[in-house]
Amino acid sequence: MAAPARRTPSTNPRRAFDLRSTALFFVLLAVVVSVLGLAVRTVADAAERHPGWALVLVLLAGAGIAGLGRRIHVARAARRAAAALDEAATEAAEALERAPVPRQRVASGIDIDYDALDAAEFEAAVAFLCERDGCSAVEVVGGAGDLGADVVAVSPEGWRVVIQCKRYGESHRVGSQDMQRFGGTCFTVHEADVAVLVTTSDFTAPAAEYAEQCGIVCVDRQALLSWADGTGALPWEAVQGVETVETAEAVETGRDIGAER
Template identity: 55%
Template sequence: MAVPARARRTARRSRRFDLRATALYFALLAVILALMGAAVRTAAAAAVHRPVWAAALVLMGVGAFMAGCRGKRRISAARIARRSAEALDEATRTAVEALDAASPAPAVGLVPAGAGTRSGRLGAEPAVLLPETMPEVPADTVEIAYEALDPDEFEQAVAELCRRDGCLDVDVVGGAGDLGADVVARTPDGRSVVIQCKRYCDGNRVGSQDLQRFGGTCFTVHGADVAVVVTTSDFTAPALDYAEQCGIVCVDGPQLRGWQEGAGPRPWEAQSSAD
């Protein structure tokens, strides 16, 4: 009796493990993931500044994917990596152009020019001053008739000018035993200012004796960095000479009005220019 022969099973050929191909596969996969991460970050940055550009990048990515899948061809990992790199490069250039267009132009800082003087008479020689030493004068500044004020009111008015122009720790200390100091303050840059106020009529000028009494106490007793004498009238020639020798800033009536209107320098600016 014949025994039917069994059909032989075709043994499947076992695929050999190829270390080189596996390493290449994982390397390409890492490159693709890195490119995808960079593309996502670039798209996020572009979306913040230009949402329209972000939409364009998404459309470009979809178009690249559809072009790669056209015809249902089998796409190799190398082709995917190449096309991803090209799409990423194009997207990067587009995002950079968008960011450059959105970036504002840098502002150019200007240093305004003010007026300062050497010690002595205020307003004689102009000097360039930094913005910190030139605070803006309010547009609604009201002109004050300083000649019509009494001595106490005049001291308060000078103190108010110091406060308006950025001085700190402004105090009116005039009175009996003031030793020549009527107003004390500290400039915006930290210097000590001691001011003596002379509310005189036009025919009564400040003489050298007044300057000498003030000069004997303003620096040694009050520790002034800037010593100032402000008057509603004028100074005699000997008084101006003494002030220039001692480094005292003299502000007469017209210069006081210029200070109040913002057309002239502040007394501590004149001392700064002299230094």
């Protein structure tokens, strides 16, 4: 009796269509859609029966959306404010670096570039030197109508010191006209015991001669630097009290002190 032949399985089987799995998938999909539809209908019916609750839900949703928008707006505003503050701080730092501050720089011992100062800053720097070296009642009075007095002070000896400041370039020396204008007001108008002309430059020979005749103390660039670093003489120490009184009388009467001496 011959044995029945066995079927040899295929070496490349294909996946057969599974009707059961496909049907189950569509059934589950229909259930999900039905549940979602029922939920939507239930919510709609509840809103229709209880409009107050629906309004509350709408308001809560709106508040949530508004709160989110507000947080976003606040965050943007905060970022903008921080950027503006950072920019302002940067500009302020740059401005402080650009602007000379004579008082602070002298007090801290940093050398001042007098050529970088404008006229007002130079007057402030000279005023601080007076204050640093013991003068009282120091005041910057320079400006329109100052009649030659830029800084006034009272020395430690009690003398009234009147200073004119000339921030000139190295090639622009103080001339005799500048000196004569100052000499015509420093004693008679400003009642100086000690009259000083300070410059970042130098003096011409006629100016220096006129100053010597009138008793005006000349502080040129080198003397100014020595005064600033503390190695030079103080301007009001160059004139004795008796000489200043004699000088004031000479200017008032027109006498030539240099010729008399």
